[in-house]
Amino acid sequence: MAGIGSNLSAGELLDRIGRITRGLQFVGGLSPAQWEALRYLARANRYSCNPSALARFLGATRGTISQTLIALEDKGYLRRLKGERDRRTVRLELTTAGVALLESDPLGEVEGALETLPTAEAAVLADMLGRVLGHLQRRLGGDAFGICEDCRLFSAEDAPGDPQGPHRCGLTGEPLSDGDKQRICVEFRADA
Ligand code: SF4
Numbered sequence: 001m002a003g004i005g006s007n008l009s010a011g012e013l014l015d016r017i018g019r020i021t022r023g024l025q026f027v028g029g030l031s032p033a034q035w036e037a038l039r040y041l042a043r044a045n046r047y048s049c050n051p052s053a054l055a056r057f058l059g060a061t062r063g064t065i066s067q068t069l070i071a072l073e074d075k076g077y078l079r080r081l082k083g084e085r086d087r088r089t090v091r092l093e094l095t096t097a098g099v100a101l102l103e104s105d106p107l108g109e110v111e112g113a114l115e116t117l118p119t120a121e122a123a124v125l126a127d128m129l130g131r132v133l134g135h136l137q138r139r140l141g142g143d144a145f146g147i148c149e150d151c152r153l154f155s156a157e158d159a160p161g162d163p164q165g166p167h168r169c170g171l172t173g174e175p176l177s178d179g180d181k182q183r184i185c186v187e188f189r190a191d192a
Contacts, residue, residue, distance in 0.1 A: 014132075024109055025106050027106050028104065028106075030075075033058065033064070035105065035106065037065075037069070037072060038072065038077060039102065039107070041054070041098075042098075042099065043183055044183060044185070044186075045148060045180055047186055048183075048186040049091055049092045050090055050092060051065050051066070054069075056145075057143065059142055081093055145184050147181075147182060147185075147188075148176065148184070149167075150190075151185065151188045152191050153171045153189050154170070154176070155168040159175040
């Protein structure tokens, strides 16, 4: 039996999914923005765990992000530390409680729905959604972000034998580990 989805355009379907997804995230005493901040900080690399990068990722103002961070800190899910290189900067880190809370991420409901699709179709859908998002970001001026190993500045085996990792960042010249290459980065550069 055809669902209501078959009568809607792709844009309308994305809008409805977005509304449902947002509605799911008013749980656990958190707002959708607070869940998104937790998710981001769990995946961001060392250049990206700061209020400025978070504001760019969420497309929010520094004031809005400040309120989000205060709320998460008050709930014990987040702590602010001094930057490792520059003590004047702020580094954001999830607490054990914050990491544990993400085990019950309400977005799991959406991931579960996607898992009902055949694996190959789910991969094609993710690729297409990524391209739509990229197009919108280029038109509307949002930051791209992206996974480190997909960045054009990522060198796969440029630091063999380095205890910090066999890969290297072409922007900072620093080594990157296998874990680092899976993280999202505020400095991500898509193919030229
Ligand atoms: S290679 Fe690109 S994505 Fe990776 S850390 Fe460097 S700038 Fe960031």
